[in-house]
Amino acid sequence: xxxxxxEQQDFVKEVTKMSDDFDRWYTDVVRKAEMADWSxxxxxxxxxxxxxxxxxxxxxxxxxxxxxxxxxxWAFPLLIPREYLMKEAEHVEGFAPEVAWVxxxxxxxxxxxxxLAVRPTSETIIGAIIKRYIQSHRDLPKLTNQWxxxxxxxxxxxxxxxxxxxxxxxxHTFHASGQEAMDEAQLILGYYRSIAEDWxxxxxxVGKKSPAETFPGAVHTLTLEGLMRDGLALQMGTxxxxxxxxxRAYDISFSNRENERELCYSTSWGISxxxxxxxxxxxxxxxxxxxxxxxxxxxxxxxxxxxDDEGRAKVERFISSWAGELKAAGIRHRxxxxxxxxGDKYAHWELKGVPIRLNVGARDADAGNVEMVDRLTxxxxxxxxxxxxxxxxxxxxxxxxxxxxxxxxxxxxxxxxLGTLDEVVAHFRERGGFVWAGWCGDAEEEAKIKADAGGxxxxxxxxxxxxxxxxxxxxxxxxxxxxxxxAY
RNA sequence: CGGGCGGUAGCUUAGCUCGGUAAAGCGCCUGGUUUGGGACCAGGAGACCGCGAGUUCGAAUCUCGCCCGCCCGACCA
Numbered sequence: 014x015x016x017x018x019x020e021q022q023d024f025v026k027e028v029t030k031m032s033d034d035f036d037r038w039y040t041d042v043v044r045k046a047e048m049a050d051w052s053x054x055x056x057x058x059x060x061x062x063x064x065x066x067x068x069x070x071x072x073x074x075x076x077x078x079x080x081x082x083x084x085x086x087w088a089f090p091l092l093i094p095r096e097y098l099m100k101e102a103e104h105v106e107g108f109a110p111e112v113a114w115v116x117x118x119x120x121x122x123x124x125x126x127x128x129l130a131v132r133p134t135s136e137t138i139i140g141a142i143i144k145r146y147i148q149s150h151r152d153l154p155k156l157t158n159q160w161x162x163x164x165x166x167x168x169x170x171x172x173x174x175x176x177x178x179x180x181x182x183x184x185h186t187f188h189a190s191g192q193e194a195m196d197e198a199q200l201i202l203g204y205y206r207s208i209a210e211d212w213x214x215x216x217x218x219v220g221k222k223s224p225a226e227t228f229p230g231a232v233h234t235l236t237l238e239g240l241m242r243d244g245l246a247l248q249m250g251t252x253x254x255x256x257x258x259x260x261r262a263y264d265i266s267f268s269n270r271e272n273e274r275e276l277c278y279s280t281s282w283g284i285s286x287x288x289x290x291x292x293x294x295x296x297x298x299x300x301x302x303x304x305x306x307x308x309x310x311x312x313x314x315x316x317x318x319x320x321d322d323e324g325r326a327k328v329e330r331f332i333s334s335w336a337g338e339l340k341a342a343g344i345r346h347r348x349x350x351x352x353x354x355x356g357d358k359y360a361h362w363e364l365k366g367v368p369i370r371l372n373v374g375a376r377d378a379d380a381g382n383v384e385m386v387d388r389l390t391x392x393x394x395x396x397x398x399x400x401x402x403x404x405x406x407x408x409x410x411x412x413x414x415x416x417x418x419x420x421x422x423x424x425x426x427x428x429x430x431l432g433t434l435d436e437v438v439a440h441f442r443e444r445g446g447f448v449w450a451g452w453c454g455d456a457e458e459e460a461k462i463k464a465d466a467g468g469x470x471x472x473x474x475x476x477x478x479x480x481x482x483x484x485x486x487x488x489x490x491x492x493x494x495x496x497x498x499x500a501y
Numbered sequence: 502c503g504g505g506c507g508g509u510a511g512c513u514u515a516g517c518u519c520g521g522u523a524a525a526g527c528g529c530c531u532g533g534u535u536u537g538g539g540a541c542c543a544g545g546a547g548a549c550c551g552c553g554a555g556u557u558c559g560a561a562u563c564u565c566g567c568c569c570g571c572c573c574g575a576c577c578a
Contacts, residue, residue, distance in 0.1 A: 036572090045512095055569065110576070134578090167577060168502060175577065248578065285578050318537055356538035374537055384537080501577095 028364070030299050035243040042293060043172045046302050046365050049289075056170040056177035060286065063365065064173070066310035067289050068180065072160060074212050074307075075182065075284065078204045084156040084184065089139055091161075092129035097137040101262040107229020108133050111165040113177075131164040136230065136255075136281055139185045140263035147277065150189050150269050154197070158184040173290030174247070174501055181285035187265060187277040191256060194278035198254040201282045202235045205250040213288060214305040214417040215239040215295045216424050217249060218447065218496050220473030225459055228281075232256040238472045238496065240424045241294035244445020246472050246498035249291055252282035295420055302366025303388050305416050306409040313339065313346040313405055314367045315383075316358045318374035331378035335398045342402030344409070363388060368412045369405065389415055428496075434486050437497060438466045447472070447498050451491025453484035461486050462497065471495045 028045055029037040043049050048064030051057075060068065076086075092115060099105050115129040132138065139157065147155055162180045170176045184201060188194040202219060209217045217237040227234045231253040238246045260266065260276040269275045296303040306312050315332060319325040332348060339346045349358050355372070362370055372384040372393075382395045385405075389412060396404055427446030431437050437448055452458065452471065462485070463470055473496045480491040 040571095051570075053569070163578090165577075169574095169576080179578070181578070251578070283578065287578055316537095320536060324536095354536050354538090354540060356536085356540085358539090360539050372537065376537085 028299070028301060031242065031297070032299075038297075038299075039290075039294060040172060042297055042301050042364070043290070048293075048302075049172045051172070056167055058170075058172055058176040058178070060180070063310060064286075064289055067292065067304065067308050068286050070308045070310075071208060071212065071284070071288055072182070075204060075208055076160075078207070079156075079158055079184065079201075082156075082200065083154075084158050084186075087139075087157045087159050088161070089135050089142065089159055091132055093132050093135070093138045095128050095130060097141045098130050100137065100140075101230045101259055103258075104136065104230035104262075108165075111167065113164050113166050132161075133163055133165045134281075134283070135159070135161075135163075135183055136185065136259055137263070140259050140265055140279075143185070143187060144263060144265040147187060147265060147267050150267050153187060153189045153267060153277065154193065155187040156184075156197075157186065158182055171290075171501075173293070174287055179285050179287065181283050184280070184282045186280045187260070188279065189267065189269065189275070189277070191278045194256075194280050195254050198235055198252045198280045198282065201252045201280070202237065202250075205237055205252065205282075205284055208284065208288070209237055209239060209249050209291075210417065212305065212307045213292050213295070214307075214413060214420055215249070215291055216417065216421040218473045218475075220475045220477075220496070222251075223456075223459055223471040223474060223495070225456055226471065228253045230255060230258050232258065236473055238447075238498070238500070239291055239295055240420075240427060240445075240447060240498075241291070241501070242297070242423070243294070244427060244499075246445075246447065246500040247287070247291050247294070248472075248500065249288060250282070250284040253280060255279045255281070296416060297366070300360075301364035303416065304366035304368065306368045306413045309366070309368055310345065311347050311362075311365070311367050312344055312409055313369045313371060314358075314362045315346060315348040315371045315373060316355055316362075317348060317350065318355050318372060320375075324375050327375055327378055328373055331398075332373060335401050338402035339405065342406050344402065344405055359386075369408055387412055389419070432482065432485060434462065434465060437462065437469065437485060441466045441469050441499060445499055447496045449475075449494060449496055450485040451480055451482045452493045452495045453487055453489045454492040455484075455487065458484060458486035466497075467499070469497050469499050472498045472500060 028041040031038040222234040235252040257276040
């Protein structure tokens with residue numbers, strides 16, 4: 014059954030091999046699988062239906078989670094008056110380099126009195142607006158979210174990973190106590206972890222960001238990091254606790270039970286279309302995408318095989334005798350009736366990463382079987398059509414688990430524990446992955462790691478584990494246990 | 502935003518050095534033969550040669566400006 018490894022590698026012809034050039038492989042796959050493209054406007058991408066459908070699956074899953082815990086979707090303005098943006102000092106400084114401005118409008122391109130920023134994120138305008146709706150502790154917590162796109166004037170772009178416009182959700186919540194807001198940030202981090210691990214099948218490290226990497230204006234930032242197949246880490250979401258920083262800047266206050274004026278505590282959090290890129294880079298292979306079943310726009314593709322009209326009619330009758338069962342089982346499936354040869358269709362759907370394929374020809378119809386092939390192992394098994402809905406549901410669940418297990422094994426195999434900066438530098442000269450080490454917490458030492466090890470940064474601080482041993486740079490007792498990596 | 506490279510049909514590219522009828526493969530359309538791992542034959546459509554200016558009798562080719570992309574740096578969801 015599995016004699017043809019080399020042969021299988023050749024199935025997809027036009028995609029650069031992952032081992033030859035990971036970056037080109039990534040771009041080839043995203044474009045050939047019809048997920049996204051460049052638009053002609055610098056750094057601005059167009060997300061095509063196949064890619065957008067994956068984002069839709071993520072949106073549905075996450076939207077359900079936050080609705081369940083009382084969050085509500087809003088729509089806030091795209092353009093932000095300059096004065097709003099200027100109020101939180103660290104925030105302005107952090108975002109200033111990447112804000113795009115609208116300075117002219119109208120047929121005569123008249124200069125605006127006040128330039129308007131195209132939102133790079135909406136803390137400022139939401140802060141300025143939301144205070145109207147918060148007067149009493151009874152108005153709290155205020156749990157808002159919006160699904161939108163934002164613009165950041167990036168100098169270098171990559172499909173899904175970094176583009177000048179990207180789609181995301183941004184949640185902004187306001188609370189009566191710091192503890193409640195911190196709990197909120199943690200709750201969302203848990204949701205994000207579930208999206209990454211349970212939906213995208215990408216295992217993640219979670220923890221706090223170092224002060225240098227903390228979101229501008231935040232007290233602390235929680236983050237999750239996945240490991241891509243080239244050994245680079247990718248930030249897959251962030252959840253920020255602001256304390257009263259934004260409330261102070263925007264005067265968001267409420268009357269507490271004692272009838273005293275008090276500033277709110279706030280959070281913000283986001284995941285973006287970058288996750289679609291993460292799924293490509295965490296699971297794909299030389300034949301193209303491998304899409305986790307829970308995200309897959311098409312979970313099961315049926316390839317009919319026939320010689321003539323009579324054969325076609327027979328196969329068609331056979332398929333329609335059990336296709337209803339797939340529908341009843343809630344399986345997203347399609348039958349590929351295109352006028353192409355079977356081999357062409359196999360390669361096509363492998364490139365698109367459809368988890369399970371059913372080959373159905375006359376001999377299957379006669380036997381009441383279909384040939385099931387899964388995208389991960391490529392093993393072919395003949396299965397009876399009786400109970401096919403249940404059978405495929407199980408197979409898809411198993412596929413989802415195997416994909417996660419495989420990614421988790423990859424992450425484990427590429428995670429190391431090192432003690433000194435020399436070791437870290439030597440390590441990253443040779444390979445990628447995560448390196449756990451002790452750190453004293455000093456910003457200077459962090460900068461030294463980044464400089465000496467060629468862009469290696471502190472990705473997460475593991476707060477669940479007590480730091481032991483010494484700082485890898487200065488050998489003072491370590492305050493934190495941190496995961497280091499090169500990242501996108 | 503700095504340094505390097507590139508842009509010719511839907512895609513990948515040749516042609517450019519040395520100016521002179523725009524080419525190929527893949528893809529697409531039509532017909533036929535085919536169909537259990539990327540088929541074959543025949544015919545056909547498809548190109549403001551990235552955009553604009555300049556030099557020239559004549560520009561895909563030379564010059565300048567701009568736009569877009571790729572690689573390397575700094576910045577980054």
